[in-house]
Amino acid sequence: MATIPIFSPNIPFLGLIPGGLSPGRMLRIKGIINSHGERCHIHIQAGAAVNPRDDVPLHVSIRPNEHAIVRNSIQNQVVGPEERYGGCPIRYGESFDLLILAEASLYKLAINGNHFCTFAHRLPLHNARYISVSGGGVIYSIVSETDIPGSVPVNPYPQPPIVQHPTPYAPPIGFVPNAPPSSLPPPPPYTPLPTHPIGGGGGHYPGVGIYPPPPPPPQPGYPHHPPPGAHPPAVPFSVLFKEELQAKIEQM
Secondary structure, three states, rough: OEEOOOEOOOOOOOEEOOOOOOOOOOEEEEEEEEOOOOOOOEEEOOOOOOOOOOOOOEEEEHHHHOOEEEEEEOOOEEEEEOOEEEEEEEEOOOOOEEEEEOOOEEEEEEEEEEEEEEEEOOOOOOOOOOOOOOOEEEEEEEEEEEOOOOOOOOOOOOOOOOOOOOOOOOOOOOOOOOOOOOOOOOOOOOOOOOOOOOOOOOOOOOOOOOOOOOOOOOOOOOOOOOOOOOOOOOOOOOHHHHHHHHHHHOOO
16 A cells, blocks of 8 residues: 555555645645546545545545536435535646645645635544545645645745733823823912911911901991991999989989
């Protein structure tokens, strides 16, 4: 039994994929289909048996006469539902370059450096250990990405670029938001005034907090009231009593 890489193999061909396929590993198959009506069948399978065939995680059938490249699987000798959308970019008499990329959940197929289709796993990927090629056509080479340095074309499925998200802003320690400008003068010092023994200070406002408070300023009287000082001073009661008593004595 042969082991890939291999060049110009006889058809039909069966070979071992060293280590099997794993996520991120690629197979590259180059060939040509010259005669009209011929098909090229590629089986990536779990074992070396071909009649009856062991389980096939991925079957690719190139059918230019049907304008289709059919994808399918085989499990316990039962062929699954086929997928054939996408047409057939491979033409009779033109060389083709088929790239099969294994990923964790599916296979990706590219033809001549352009993405063609995907095929979701129906069988475990670790079962993909052999490759079989049959039908018509000529195969130039079957290699994997690690067989010959530089033999595999640029991967049409590059990893997406890593996006660096900006670090959220964090104010420095001691930062005070909306701090007053340094050009403003400082407030005047606090100078409390004498207050009631149980009260608080009066601050910068005169008269505030003084106990007892100062009397209000005099207010002008109403027109029908005499102004302050118009009445004679009050006479003590004892003086009036003495004058009245003296007048009565003189009348007797």
